[in-house]
């Protein structure tokens with residue numbers, strides 16, 4: 208099967224993954240309007256391409272907090288990679304390293320932080336943190352991330368409770384017994400629950416005590432995190448200028464404009480629309496990134512034109528893993544890289560530094 212674009216990987220994953228895993232990856236909250244809006248919103252943005260710009264020599268590299276990556280696309284944190292491929296997050300780490308880009312490993316990984324690091328030594332990796340009620344659990348995770356060579360800490364801010372994903376409820380989604388939330392095995396002894404707990408309950412706030420996550424987390428907890436580590440802190444899940452300002456004032460080094468792939472509050476804005484107000488509020492004080500709905504190289508170009516330093520892909524990485532593990536994910540990244548390269552050239556930009564707001568306009572529709 209010739210894989211030409213990211214939708215080909217989506218079709219493959221839908222056909223071959225067990226339905227319960229496919230539904231979990233695809234899920235959005237409620238009736239999925241925000242999930243779908245993330246993709247539709249790109250269609251309302253049009254290029255203002257420039258011609259005769261000498262694009263014979265192209266440079267698509269960029270830097271994330273000072274570290275060079277081969278092109279401005281990284282891998283967003285997603286849980287449970289073994290649902291897509293037996294080697295799980297180890298394959299993800301290898302693919303990211305091979306493509307010289309950044310992989311954000313989830314707290315809800317099915318491999319340990321140490322296994323992920325050992326799989327791709329020297330690769331650029333950030334660790335995504337959910338803060339647990341038992342702070343010692345989160346503190347230990349941060350310490351393990353530092354010890355295993357992770358170079359950034361991504362605090363996810365948009366999941367005090369899990370959104371209601373209807374198909375997961377219908378399917379009674381749970382991990383197969385042989386898969387574990389490897390980084391939280393000790394933690395679950397503390398919480399007196401099994402690490403393959405029943406995800407069906409996640410969307411019911413009064414029952415979420417069982418997940419161990421702390422819904423009382425506030426901006427002040429960024430100071431607590433800062434006291435634990437000197438790693439840069441990146442906050443994920445910001446959608447408004449007010450929160451962007453708070454993030455900067457609380458000393459983070461980066462902001463990921465994200466609505467969790469539309470899996471949390473349904474009815475919020477597409478991330479590409481929210482990006483504009485966040486970038487305007489931040490005024491270059493910290494780096495701003497985006498995830499949600501990136502499916503083509505031209506989407507990447509639009510996000511950069513509107514001020515993102517880099518974008519991250521969630522579901523497409525899982526489709527790549529489902530296709531052929533490490534190799535499949537590399538193929539997904541390579542296709543995006545080639546498409547981005549071509550879009551840049553056709554828009555008249557020879558290097559990432561030439562991409563700017565002048566390159567796009569919002570359609571009136």
Ligand SMILES: Cc1cc2nc3c(=O)[nH]c(=O)nc-3n(C[C@H](O)[C@H](O)[C@H](O)COP(=O)(O)O)c2cc1C
Nearest residue numbers: 232283284285286313363467468499500520521522
């Ligand atoms: C199956 C799945 C699992 C996810 N798990 C996490 C997670 O563990 N931590 C987190 O911060 N975000 C998680 N996310 C959200 C992603 O990091 C990201 O925001 C989103 O997938 C981007 O949208 P896209 O899938 O359209 O690229 C998850 C998303 C999906 C689809």
Ligand SMILES: CCCCCCC(=O)C(=O)O
Nearest residue numbers: 286315369409418420470
């Ligand atoms: C108890 C919360 C688990 C979250 C699992 C991964 C995730 O963030 C998702 O969107 O799914």
